Amino acid sequence: MERKELIRLEHVSKAFDGQTVLDDLNLVIHENEFVTLLGPSGCGKTTTLRIIGGFEKPDSGRVILDGRDITSLAPNKRPLNTVFQKYALFTHMDVAENIAFGLKIAGRDKAFIEDKIHYALKLVNLEGLEHRSVSSLSGGQQQRVAIARAIVNEPRILLLDEPLGALDLKLRQDMQYELIRLKNELGITFIYVTHDQEEALTMSDAIVVMNQGYIQQIGSPEDIYNEPENAFVADFIGDSNIIDGTMIRDRLVRILGQEFPCVDTGFGTEQPVDIVIRPEDVELTAAGEADGGLTGEVTDVIFKGVHYEMCVMAGGFEWLVHSTRMFGEGTRVRIGVDPFNIQIMNKPASEDEEAVSENDQIR
Incomplete structure (x- = not known):
């Protein structure tokens, strides 16, 4: 079922002290969606969140x-609440008073507030x-109080x-599952900022990968991990072997001097490309004296x-390999990859193109 559009950012730009933090950003977030803004420090994800929350105004x-x-x-005029990293709880108040703070400001009556406190504590x-x-609470309990204080006001976001x-x-890890449960129970749209790839992959309906003020890719966790659109996304989401290669023709690529069948088409002939192979997709076998193909140690x-986790030097490249089968240090091995597990990407023509995602940015 298609979700209703809730928030749209149109051509949003923001700079601080002459340094551009967001550059013509476009993004759509849907109702009852868990969206994670993911990227390294300084990529613009927190600024995007603050602009949505009204704490910053775009240029x-x-x-x-x-x-x-x-x-x-x-x-305070927007139908949303924010949970910060430091929680911002009132230490001179008990748990119930912290949760009730927003309701008291809103002028709610005592019976209503008590009912909402009980509901939030149970959640x-x-x-x-x-x-x-x-x-006197643990860090996890304080974080739950901060979430309870936010959701008791019944925000849409x-x-x-x-x-x-x-x-x-x-x-x-426990709180990741709690947040998923809360989102499903409450029907609230969650917009989550993190630089932790595991958090993003675990919790999100959609991940927005950001770098240098641009959106690199938007997609489901599966799409982001299995079909990265550029080398930055591939390198940032999980471990990857990112290798220079040549697209010989449709469905055939040259990697470190060896030809590998693949499933990609439309890259032209004898064209330089970036190749992504996940460590778990590298297949190792013991190399014999007469073996051809790509071999290493x-x-x-x-x-x-x-x-x-093994490192294999083959073709002048150090491969990262994850396998349940162990090959000891010094073992000669042959590298194989299923054609469906070879991800081909166009090489960026310039640094600017490398920073800017080629996708439409608006889903």
């Missing part, structure tokens, strides 16, 4: 909500802690600016629990 462009221009609308699994001081960054790994082996 040019518009923010449209339900067809209405809200570019100049104050944050975030903090029942029985309403009278606890927030300073919840903005989350790296809210899990201060938590340890296990707690962060295992230079490093690390046991990762569910697989072995």
